Amino acid sequence: MEKFFHSVYLDDSLCRGCTNCIKRCPTHAIRVIDGKARITSEFCIDCGECVRTCGYHAKKLHRDTLDILKDYEYTVALPAPSLYLQFNNLDDVNIVLTGLLELGFDDVYEVAAAAELVSAATRTYVAEHKEAWPLISTACPCVMRLIRVRFPGLVAHLLPLKPPVEVAAEIARRRAVERTGLAPDQIGVIFISPCPAKVTYARDPLGVEKSQLDGVLAIQDVYPLLLGAMKRVRDLPRALAGAGRVGVSWGISGGESLGMGSQRYLAADGIENVIRVLEGLEDDRFTGLEFIELDACSGGCVGGVLNVEDPFAARAKLRQLRLRLPAVPTSPPREAPADLSWDAPVRYEPVFRLGSSLSESITMARQVEELTQQFPGLDCGCCGAPSCQALAEDIVRGLASKNLCIYVLRDHIHALSDTCAQLAADAAAQEGDPSQERLRELAGRLEQLDQEITRMDVGHRPAVPPAGEPGSQKGERET
């Protein structure tokens, strides 16, 4: 499998090559090239900001469809806690769970129930690992990916426990095997997800060697069908729910911390806020904290781009629903794994490194600094890069050229037209017929001028001709 698989892809026919996504991407992973927004795979953390910000809806997300149910003998749905918060006046989670059976699943297992097991394991781990305080939650895959590429010093603070969805998948598969006698691979374990990063996780997990998830459906895709199914079962829901207040609260920011049983925590949500907190943690700015809960989406998982409901309205619904949920978590099921620890270590990936050695990187960083000084510092994005410095970095990496900056190009054109005017004046001042040599030079300059202006007209960043190797576009997604 490719090292950096992502759920997000571009619909070329819808992309207008505007600068909205390149400016919003927290890892500066997007460039507009040939009028289309291309994602540098190594830098992308699946946060979904580009999906949110694209007014032309050109950023699409891979996910499975309900057809996946046909691929398995027996299927189990794993509803995310945020699924419950998409419906108006829901007073019984069993209606949602029974509705999922109505859609064709053979069984359900609540991710919220597994979350309570993860809460318990987290309390134990945090208490026993004072040396790693503050421990950073690893439930949000996007935060984990961000730390892996951008915050090397914090990798050692990652809580090395599987996320609730993985624990839920393990329990669901074991239970299904016991109940049906089928082989594990005949059972399809399908997550109903608010989050594109979980689509990535299922294929390319962090912290576990191989995810137990067989498929990921988007809440927004299931929603219309589920609404109908819920209507049909509303009066006779089966008793399937087990998760309590803590587990369901994992769907919002601060919910995971609620399960900590300690007040020495910090909870932040929204990718910009998350980055600010991580910067602070890196500088050792915060004191007296045991646990850090970070959600890339504003509001927590209810803010995921695959949801239907507004995240703030979803949070309001949780307040109501919580009153109907048991305060005490249910005891762990027989099938629950005894150990929730990671089985694959997570390591720093220095994807932002400029060169292959320190001295090469230093030389390149100096070139970046010199080049950046030559650009206007407007960070306008017209070159296709999110900032003047990002363009300078692209040039030094051999991925762009200076004339992509329209201000640099404008100065070139001014200089050229000055030269033309001078040549024309010289020719006119000559006695008798101007020399052929002068005229040829003038014609040549005028042609050059025309070419440069044409490049401006195109109004987008052309693929870079110089700097040689065809491999120079590495990491860019094929769509």
Next chain:
Amino acid sequence: MSDCLTLRFTVPADDFTRAGEASSSTKATLKQLGLPADIIRRVAIVMYEGEINMVIHANGGEITVEICPDQIVMVLKDTGPGIPDIQQAMQAGWSTASGAARDLGFGAGMGLPNMKKCADSLDIESTVGVGTTVTAVVRL
């Protein structure tokens, strides 16, 4: 030196909200250079503590970071009041921070000791009434 990279920052006086900018920018550069996590962590802490010191005690100042293949040298120079007793200032818990700074959670007296812990060498030159220059070295 020709094979080094030099970063320069101005730390404004009395602006707590901007303390950390030089540290952030330096960290971003170190990550582009592919330096190991522990080095980045130590430089970040020295820079941030240094910035905070300049804001609290010294009406701001200038920071120069020189990144060379064998070491990173941070020179933090201010024209503040100077440190009368450097040994005392290096003791954990010793602070002359103003009440306002303490109200903000600063001034716990851990700044210089924390910097010393993270740097391979820390040199302080200070003249009362003239200013202080802190030179911290992290070896690669």
